[in-house]
Amino acid sequence: MVAEVEISPRESEVLELVGAHLSNAEIAARLFISVRTVESHVSSLLRKLEAPDRRALARRAPEPASTRPSRPASVLPAPLTSFIGRVRERAELIELVKTSRQVTAVGPGGVGKTRLASAVAAEAAGAYADGVWFVDLVPVTDAGMIATAVAGALGLGEQPGRDMTASVVAALADRHALLVLDNCEQVVDGVALFLERLLAACPRVTVLATSRSRLMVPFERVYPVPPLSLDGESDAVALFLERAASVGLPLDLAPRGQIAAICERLDGMALAIELAAARCPTLGLDGITAALSHPLRMLTGGSRADERHRSVRAALDWSHALLEPADRALLRRVSVFVAPFTAAAAAQVTGGQEGIVADGLARLAEQSLLVVTASPGGTEYRALETIRQYGTERLDEAGELDGARSRHLRWCLAQAAGLAVTGPDWRARFDLVADDLRAALAWAADRPEQRADAYELAGHLAELTFTRNLTGESQRRYEQAAVLAPDPAAGASMLRQAAAVAGCRTIGDDMYRLRRAAADAARASGDSAGAATDLASAATIAFRFSTMFVRLPSREEALALLFEAREPARDEPIGDEPANADPTHDDPAARAAVALAEAAVLTDAFGAAQGPPGNAVPETIARAEHAVELARRTGDPLAESAALDALTGAQSWAGDTFATAATARRRITLLSSLPNTPAGTHELIDALAIATEAALGAGDVPAARRWARQLADHPSLAEVGHRATCRLLMVDALAGDVEEVLTGSVRFLDAWRRAGSPSRTLLRPAVAAVAMIHGLRGDRSARREWLGILDELDTPPEHTYGYGAVFDAILLLHRGQAAQALERTAPEPRQVWKWVTWIWHHWYVALRTEAAVLAGSPDARDRVAEARDRVAGNPVAEALVERAQALLDHDRERLLATVAAFDTAGCPYQSARTLALAGDPRGTAALSNLGLAPTALPALRGTSAGT
Structure with a gap:
């Protein structure tokens, strides 16, 4: 029972909400805590209540207390006044x-x-x-x-x-x-x-x-929806009486017959009745009756209105007619605001002095034509939508609509420009004006005379929404700015930004489409070098980000783009290809982009894609290094980072694990201090992911964890926990940080389900890692659940000889199934394509060696010697091979010496396993402290060296 387990009051609250089937994000919002805090509580509850998964945890939740809702609270606007009748x-x-x-x-x-x-x-x-x-x-x-x-x-x-x-x-x-x-x-x-x-x-x-x-x-x-009832105990009269009482008319003194007549004249329209009732303190019932009898006040504009609007229009016309001319002008001019506004904003848009405008706004609020609210930024005003639309019509009738919209547009431009200088409260300030920016842009975009301002506002809004993590809108705004651009060159620039945002959204098709559109715009502007850069970039995207596509361009299509791009851009040959002799296209950025495309497309088309790296490896590295050098000359860190990514791939194909890791680190150093732009963000996210994997491949677990944590905490990935945390789960699982895996897996699974359970290859290693951890914990039910999730995802070759073999071997060795582990890693490392397994190559070799030793393979000693050479320089893999040597030699002292190596390398699981293998009682305790089941292997008790 839950009552028998010591859980904190906060954990109790979280447990109850888990039982109500709320997601972590919903629990965080309900309890006003962070999602990561919720994840930590859920993980703690899973451990304390010995629940295998979230579903089981929900079943352990107590019945909700009577003072708390048993289901999610409804998110409805709080009524400011009572609801009458109906x-x-x-x-x-x-x-x-x-x-x-x-x-x-x-x-x-x-x-x-x-x-x-x-x-x-x-x-x-x-x-x-x-x-x-x-x-x-x-x-x-x-x-x-x-x-x-x-x-x-x-x-x-x-x-x-x-x-x-x-x-x-x-x-x-x-x-x-x-x-x-x-x-x-x-x-x-x-x-x-x-x-x-x-x-x-x-x-x-x-x-x-x-x-x-x-x-x-x-x-x-x-x-x-009918008007309020007017007969018998009418809702209309009840509404009038209630609203009149709230402004000072005693209910017991109200003559109901006269009120019923007023409501009938107002056709039972709720808004009209409320406005009429609000005038009771100043006009009285007789004054209201007289005002409603005046045809000019009742029907101004009514004959031109749709019949359904006549009653509301009558009430608004009447209220409007009671205003002084200056207040009428103010009411119609502030109708351009679609969101709450301050007196200062109103003064700028209406052209009045702030003090006079503030006084006028107060009078309009007193007459229920504006709603007043207090905010951290000061007093704000808002017109109800019906009144705002009425004011807009009045603006048009007065011939002031375009002038007011133009002033509103200029105000929006100033607000957007001011927001571009970010501050601690800029997000709140953006949210306050965002709807006005959008409305101003929608109006200006259709008017040729406003095209320049619309272009500028679209660009500002694109930048702001990107920083606000509204990436879908940001891409649309950049594309809109491209349409509004004053010339093709400006349009090309906006299209490149849109392509970068699409990259942050992992939409390869849009990246490719927009870069090709940018090439067309650049060509139209006479910028042949820019067009070459865009064409080459599109060709590179087709290969560098191939997993992001729904419809992947064919190799022939990408090659055609490359050949089209390098005609005007190349200044020096690669191999037997002729150099371009036209000096007018001697552009460093274009040459760098073409070189990068050659490293990606030509290598894939004519080298590595045709089989395991062989003769293509030197050419691949040569092309990548050439691309890096040309990119470095441009002085553009983003171009250099992209070229370094190509070099990372080339080095991994060559099997150079440590060079791969070093190149990945260069990218992080290059990008870490750059401003938050779409292209920079996309490049950094990719670099962090590659650096994490490269560090794992080199056995640098602390660095891998550092970069994986930075990736998990990146604000651009805040709403996609499955993508943000997938690499951190890999690192923590290999290290043996079970608590971190359990906490992170809750966030991962919750976010993945909320995203619609996308079948993405990049998620498989994380899922396999969690499944392995549950296997090490001895939780077969949870492991089956995660293996089921694994079945829902695409299956790439890496699962066979990459992470799949590594995670399976770790679990099989833990269970004492050395022969099965040896069979799982049967292929020789040289038989496995390096480009598939480079992250996992040293892990594969070391675990394969330990399996051979524990399974009693006759060539175990040869395998240990060969493995020692292969993994030299990798602290984790070296310790694994050294442990295998100690096991082979029955050397307990040597075996125990590897404990410190694993501790230094940041691998608590392998440290604990070593103690268990040595028969040290601390091993079982250490495994238990990690939350893992005891190893099934018999302890090594011999102390002699040699065999």
Whole structure:
């Protein structure tokens, strides 16, 4: 029982939420702690409660306390006023939501759709195990941002390799939830497309939308929201009385007949009634009645309006007519803001003095035309959407719309430029103005006279959203900036940035497409060297990042790009190829890019791809070194890093483990101090991954852990824990840091499931590593679960003779199955392609040697001698081979001497195993302290040297 185990109060809270089937991210948000802290608590609970996995842990959770919700809390806006009436409408709409997967509450602005939908969602929340989520689409002016708004409400980030819609769909795929999409009218077409994808992939999600018009999708059930009832104990009168009481009209003195007449004149429209009731202290019921009788106040603009809007328009026209001219102008001019704004911002956009504007805003707020909120940045104002749209119409009627939009655009440009200088609170400041930046860009992008400003704003927004880790939007904004660019050269620059962002998102197809588009733009601008650079880069991408593609370009296609690129870019030959004699194309960057493409494409096409490295190795290294030298001459660290990556591959093909590790370290040093740009970030993430693997190959476990931790903590990977942690799991598993593996595997699995369980080759080593650790723990159930996950992923050749053989051999040797371990590593190391196993080569050799010794192989002594030469310089592999020699010689003292070597190398598991092999009681204790089962091998008890 849980009560018999000593767990902390915080662990108890986490356990209860695990039992409620919340993800780590949701638990972190609920308890206001970090995801890593949650992972640590979950790992501790797994150990304390002896639960094999998260599913079993959930079953150990106690029943929720009566004072706590037993299911996720609904995420609904907190009502500022009470909800009045609508009993029949609530019942009807709840029934529709129960029986239909998508319901749209339709009605004119001000009828009360949002309040009704919120009330229905709150009442229905108990029926949805994963809660209710409310998404306000008012700020969304771009259909492409609908999924971003939904993701924001859900607390999601974009998943690499997916657009934001796919990320939302993956997160909700197995959820039983109600999603409320409020104010869909301005992006109806986009909402319809979003819902088609969402509902097709998320069978247990129900959507309740509010809109002024139908969404026009085949599965839609429309519910027309009627005005408030006017007969009997009318909801309209009740609403008026309640709102009037809140501003000082005593309920017992209110003449209900006169109020009913006012509500009838207002057609039962909730917004109009609330506005009328708010005027009671200043006008009284008689004044309101008189104002409603004035046809100019009631119907100004009404004859040009759609019939459904006449009642709300009447109320707004009436309220507007009561304003002083200066306040009318202020109301319409601040309607360009789509997000809360300050008096200072309003002054800049309206052209008034801040003090006068602040006074006017206060008067508008007093008349319920603006909502006032306090924020860390000061008092903020916001117009309700219906009033904002009304103000926009008034701007147009006054002939001021373009002028106000232009001032708003200039204000947005200033805000964006100011945000580019990052500070400790820049993310919060960006979030406050982001919707205004997007709205200003949407308006300016369609106006030729605003093209220059639109281009500048698109560029700013692209940079800001990238830094904000909104990489999907960042790529779109860079592409938008390319379309708006004043000339092809500027467009090419934006397309290159977009390609780099696509690389951060691991979308190879887009990287390739955008680099080719950049080449076309550069060529159109007369920049033949730039075009050559882009063409060569596209060819390189097809091979360097081949695992990121859905549709991988053919080798012939890549070769064609290379040959097209090097005609104007080459200045010196490689081998028998002729040099280009045209001096006008003597561009260092282009030559470096072409050399890199040659190292990647020509080697793959004519050398290594045709078989194991042989005669192609010297040519491969020569091409890569040439690329590095040309890149170094350019002075561009990113170009040099990319060329060093090619050299890393060439050295690994040659089997030079330590040169590979040294080159990988050069990349990290080169990139570590660069600013946070798309290209720099993409290059650094790749460099950290390669450096981690190279360090493992060289036996430098501390360095591998350092770089793997840096990769796991990289902010660009914050929302993709499976990609962030996969290499750290490999390092910790090989080292034997069981607690770290258990904690990291929780984060990995949770993030992988939330991402839709992508089948990615790069994830297999991590999954195999976790499966091995559970095998060492003796937890067969957990091991089967992780082997099942392994079966869901693509199977590359590395699994046979790379990490698969290494992890299997470690487990088999731990279980005392030396013969099986020897069989698993039967192929000679020289028979295994170095380009497949270079990370694992020394591990493979050393473990194969130990298996031969323990299995009593007749050639064990020869294998030890050969292995000693092969792994020289690798501290972990050297210790493994030295241990094998001691086992072969029955030399206990020599065997125990390797304990210190393993400790120094950062491998606590191998240290503990050595003690166990030596028959030292500390070995069993050390294995137990690591959380591992005892080794099945008999202890070595002899003390003599030699055989």
